[in-house]
Amino acid sequence: MITIKHNHEDGTLVYGTVKGDGVYDIIRKWENGGFKFFPSLRMIGLRNSRDRIADRWAINAAAKALREAEFEVTVEIDDEHRDRAQVLEDKADRLDDRRDALESRAERHAGKAAAAHERANQIGERFAGGQPILVGHHSERGARRDQARMHQAMRTSIAEDKEAQSAAGRANAVGNQMRRSATPAVTARRIKTAESELRKIQKSLDGYKRRHLDHKGKPYYTEIHEPAKGDYREMQLSRKAQLENQLEYDRAQLAAAVEAGTFVEWSKHNVHVGDLVTYWMRDRRRRVVKVNTVTVSVESGYSWPDKVKFTDILAVECPHSEDGPAVTATNRPAKKAPAEPKFEVPTIDVEKLKAAAQTLSNMTVGADREAFVSPPAVVEQMMELADIQRSMTVLEPSAGTGNIAAAVVDAGAIVDCVEIDNGFMEVLASRVPGASLLYRHDFLETDTAQLGTYDRVVMNPPFSEGRDIAHVTHALQFVKxxxxxxxxxxxxxxxxxxxxxxxxxxxxxxxxxxxxPLPEDAFKTSGTTVRTVIVVIPC
Known part of the structure; x- marks a missing residue:
């Protein structure tokens, strides 16, 4: 047995259905009512149906479609409205629950973002020292795997951070509309709207005639509308009772605001021709030329007047006071209800992650480049042996990704770098912004006419086939x-x-x-076990 129930406390919900029975597939279609599944309730129902008149068209369409599919269906509709104060109280409770759920969601995503960020940093430690991926070398496979894992962790971190910030923003927005709807100005407009709807409902219940006039103003056709009947009449009566309850509550709230002096209810009884009215966020102040039922006509500076609704007026300056001086009455804004403290979650530095990913993409060369960067312990020993002082000039040939150059900058010296690979040059520029000159050249093809001479030359050249001797011998000409x-x-x-x-x-x-001599495993972290030494040559 499928039961479609409607009441103002729960809205329209479907009972007696289970997953996979086909009910949802039928009534989710627009022509069959357009029902939705609510994960929080684990039930099927109509959206925005709480504290509203039953949508009998949707309910009847769903019932008809289900019966045609050989389901047994009953419909229960209770359109008895609830007290307005109770409606608002329940809505506030639901909003609190929603805010709590969004805050929990934001914290959950922020935690995942932070974990992924930390994972990316841990995996990237092997790249943090500037060691590139050597294509064709035995270390390439492991480096590629770590690079892929790091990229995935970065993408996860960025995606989770986006979800966290979105949930936090939505949590902070919860309740804003409700707080605004409680302000006197909005309440006054809501009263006018409800009164207009009530007049239309009463007209529909009583029946009415509508005359159609020709160009001479004479009636040529009368349209007769009979009083509402059946389900439609029931709906109109229920809506009328609900509006009357809402109006009673809103009028009481507005009267309290007027009595407290936080709101002035303007009408043709306290706005006169010749008054100066302020409206449109206090940007406009114009003289009244005519007072109408729901608006005033004001000077516009053109051949026609502007119309301003009474509910849009912010202040009135009246020169007609019997006491002599002009009187200014102002719609002072009511004190806003205190908003919830702003909820925030930590933000991941997305641009930094993207920059790191871009740096990795530039750290790939062929194994023939022998680009084994100097490990921190080796760099530290080289700096000690070089005895670099502040303001010295230093040259690093074949600079690679800049481990030595970075140490030189930290020592307060001025460093020039020579590097032939464009990708390494971009990494070097981002890692060592203090490097003053960056030359994209083969070091063996440079001379003192291009570079000049330096107080120190600190270098880690390629080793194989005697290239290290050739590079060091060539570098001696650049030492002062x-x-x-x-x-x-x-x-x-x-x-x-x-x-x-x-x-x-x-x-x-x-x-x-x-x-x-250096320890046998001095360059192990850079992917090679070749034995190395440090050579110091005074000039």
Whole structure:
């Protein structure tokens, strides 16, 4: 048995149905009533049907469609209205519940956003040091996997943050309309609207005639409307009783506002021709030329007057006072009901996440570049050996993603960087905004005419096939007399017997430099186990 019930406390709901029985598929259609499913109630019903006259068309259409589908259906309609004060009290309670639910939802999404953000940061620690993805290297697979996980965590964080902020905004908006509807000015307009509807209802209940006039003003057809009958009459009677109850409540509220002096009810009894009225958010102040039933006509500055409703008037300046001076009566705004404290949830820095994702996309090169960035411990040791002082000039050739350059800037020195890869240059520019010059060149093709000389040269060049020796030897020309070069190099320079390695060791010795071995796993976090040393060459 399917029962469609309507009363003013619960609205229109459907009882006796279960999931999958086909009832909802039938009555959800517009032609069958347009019923909706309410997740909070776990029931089917009509939207906005609480404390309203039953929508008999929708109810009867649903009942008819269900009977045609061989369902047994009963309809129960109770259109007895509730007291206006009780209606508003229940509505306020529902709004409180809704605000609480939205706040909980916002907090839930904010928690998920924060967790995803933290997860992205944790995964991105391997990229935070600036180590790029080396295509073709054995570390590529793991790096790609971590990059994908980081991107997914970022997207989740951004999406959850958007949901959290949306729910928080909706929570803060709950009740605003209800508070506004309780203001005296809105109440006065609602009274006028209700009185007009009551007159139409009474006209429908009594029946009426409507004459149609020709161009000479003579009637040529009379349209006769019989008094309302059947369900329609019942609906009109129920609506009339509901409006009368609403008017009684609203008139009492408005009378209290008038008595308290927070509202003046303007009409043709206290607005006269010649008065100055203020309206439209206090932007307009015009003289009255005619007083009508529901409006006043005011000077417009043109050949026609403007019309202003009495309910839109904010102030009246009357020069007709018998006591002599002009009298100004003002619609002082009533004190607003205290709003709920603004609810806020933490905001994720979306732009920072997007920038991080863009940085990752620029950190991919071929394995032949040997772009193994200097780990923090190695950089710290290099800075100590370089003895960089504030305001010194420093060059970092083959700067990569800028780990060394960042340390130089932190030491208060001025750093110039040379890097051939455009992607790395963009990463370098974002990670080390203090770098003063960025050259997109192959370092081996640069000279002092382009760059000048520096107090220090600190570098981590490519190692294979003796390229580290070639880079370091070339870099010596950029060191000022009395300066110093500090470089990370492959450990082979300290023991290989090939001519270029032997000559390089002799160069270091002749200049009073030293070769300092690093731990075997010094570059493990950068994806390589190659053994390395730090070479210091004074000039």
């Amino acid at each position: 007399p009395g300066g110093r070069l500090v470089a990370v190099m492959g450990a082979g320079v300290s023991f290989h017997k090939v001519k270029v390695a032997v000559e390089f060791r002799q160069l270091v010795e002749d200049r009073g430099g030293e070769i300092i």
